[in-house]
Amino acid sequence: MGSHTLRSVDDSFLETAPIVVHAEVDLDASPEEVWKVLESDRMWSWFAGIDKLTWLTPRPLEKGCVRQLRVAKAITVDEEFYRWDAPKRATFRVTRASLPLLSALVEDFRLDAHDGKTRLTWTMAIEPAYGKRLPLGLLAPLLRPGNTKMLAGIRKLVGKV
Numbered sequence: 431m432g433s434h435t436l437r438s439v440d441d442s443f444l445e446t447a448p449i450v451v452h453a454e455v456d457l458d459a460s461p462e463e464v465w466k467v468l469e470s471d472r473m474w475s476w477f478a479g480i481d482k483l484t485w486l487t488p489r490p491l492e493k494g495c496v497r498q499l500r501v502a503k504a505i506t507v508d509e510e511f512y513r514w515d516a517p518k519r520a521t522f523r524v525t526r527a528s529l530p531l532l533s534a535l536v537e538d539f540r541l542d543a544h545d546g547k548t549r550l551t552w553t554m555a556i557e558p559a560y561g562k563r564l565p566l567g568l569l570a571p572l573l574r575p576g577n578t579k580m581l582a583g584i585r586k587l588v589g590k591v
Contacts (some may be wrong), residue, residue, distance in 0.1 A: 431572035465517035
C-alpha cells in the first residue's frame with residue numbers, strides 16, 4: 431500500500447470538518463446483535479464499493495484496533511479505532527491511504543436501543559486533500575441519502591453473523 435499519512439484528528443473533527451454527513455437506520459435487533467455485524471469481517475460485504483476488509487488487529491477487538499479496507503479496487507485505507515465501547519459506540523480515523531485524496535476522515539457509529547429496536551447512527555467527517563476552499567459543507571445534504579441507503583444494507587447481515 432502507498433503511504434499517504436492523514437492528519438490525526440479526534441471527536442472535535444466530527445463538528446468542524448468541511449464535510450459532515452449523518453445517516454441513521456432503525457434495526458429490528460438488539461445493540462449486541464448489531465455490534466456483532468460492526469465488528470465482523472463482513473461489515474460492508476453488502477456494499478460492492480468496498481471489496482476487501484481485513485482486521486489487522488487480533489481479536490478480541492478493543493480501543494486501538496486497526497482494520498484495512500479497499501474501496502473500488504482503487505484505494506486502500508488503514509483505520510484506527512480510537513473509541514471501542516461495545517455495544518454502544520465505535521469511532522475511527524483513517525491513518526493512511528494508498529492515494530492522496532484525503533487530508534482527514536473520521537467515522538462514528540452509535541447504537542441506541544429504543545422500543546425493542548436499535549437506532550444505528552453513522553457520522554462521517556471528511557476533509558479532502560484538494561478543494562478545501564470550496565463550500566464543501568454543501569455536499570453533506572447530497573451525500574446523506576446515499577449514506578443512509580448504504581447503512582441500511584446492514585439489515586442483510588443482522589442475525590446472520
